[in-house]
Amino acid sequence: MRSIEEIKKHYNWNEEDEKHLKQMKDIAIKHKDNFVNKLYEYFNIFEDKDRYLKDEKIKERHKAHLQAWFLELFEGNLDHLYISKAQRIGTRHVQIGLPPHYLNSSMNFVREFIESLVIEKTADANEKIKILKSIDKILDINLDIITEAYREEEFKTYLGTSKIQKIFIETIQGVSRSIDLFIVTIMSFLAIVGGGWILYEFVNLVLGRVSPESTALEILGSTLILYAISELLNEELKHLKGAPLSLKVFAGIALAAIIRKILIISLYPKKSIELLILGILMLFIGIVYFIINKVERR
Template sequence: ELPSKHKHWLLNLFKGPYDNNYYIRLIKIGRVHAEKQISPHFVSSTMNKIRRMLIDLLSEEIEDRIYRTKLKVAVHKLLDINLDVITSSYVEEEIEQFSTAFKLKSTLVSFAERFSSTMNLVLIFSLIMITLGVVGLFFYDIYRMFQGDLSHGIITALGSLLILWVLIELMNTEIAHLKGGKFNISVFIGVALVAFIRDLMVTTLKHEKLELAYYLVAAILILGVVYWLVIRSEARKNP
């Protein structure tokens, strides 16, 4: 079992992605070493052996000197990061043994992480159930469209589609977050934008006061501009 775990770590060393989940895995590796009372000097020595092995392998296999140098630098950085994160668990373990406050903090943080993960799963499940409900509502609107007023049915069906689009975007954002990605603010602005568009559709359908429609149109234009600016900003940060 141990060789397979070492192989898994080595493959992930070059596979990535190097996100928060990768960091958490390294922390867990360090904690296991600390719990097994494996000396940090042994970890450092083993890491140096792996470093020499990889550097020698690059020297043998890569002929291009410039490219080989870049790869060696990358390997050094990856191993340094891994060694630093893994050995930091030893420091935390020692502090935890002598500090009651640190124990309490670790317990609270651990509970908060588990609670957050559980709530994320609850959120995903809720979004799935609501999405299925909206899909049913859309087909019901289609059914009503052929049973009565065609224009009324088209507008209500479009409203259901807008809600469905919002739910799908929220679900994709939450899934990306669970995988270690970042929240995109544009998604939440899009939710507000869709809500105003739907309100405008309902207002025109019910032939309510014209002033309300003007306010909704103005809000949609403002949110549209904000949405466009945020999308551009996110595109620059995540090319």
């Protein structure tokens, strides 16, 4: 981690910045509760926020920490103790597995919240600009320190493994990535073939070469399958970029396949038992899809 002297030098931090922040201290105290409430409203955009804020006890403790951090921004005391607290924030976020994106986007919200206060409560235009610049500095310094703590903690974890373990992990990661690329290639090929087949059947339908009723249902069913393949392809692309793989996509594909089969069988009255079995199977997979979706949102 960089020294306090380096940080101040690189961000051109000076006594004027401390003074500007302290000017906003009284306003910050008045709006500390509103800050936490608004920030928690913002957290609702993260679908899996409950994975990190699991119960009311954790939420209350977290709110208290947020409020304390918010007020300390306006103390203007950029010293070793302040840097140490920011480092612990980064370390703790790594320990609970919080994605850095959540931290960065939340910091952007904090910046907008504070800047709106400065704009609203500061009358003098020149003073307003100076305070806003100091706000940007202290928030960027916080983000810099916390991000650095993220990297150091993750690097320590990596160094904790032996050389053989590292080679094994890197080899497995390479194989896994190759498999993902292969799946994406196959899915792309299937999507092209499926789209071509739908177009071919549609042309036959328009030209009157096939039965309108059965062909229309087959086209509808195949469109569902094509849509499911598209969703799986998008999910694989996200996975290649580092996102976790969602199981609900596979349940969705199974549902699409069963619906397609039901559409086709519905043309044959004698297959009512098979239709009933497929209906029960569709209900079962639908329940599984609902459960997976609910779990992944936590």
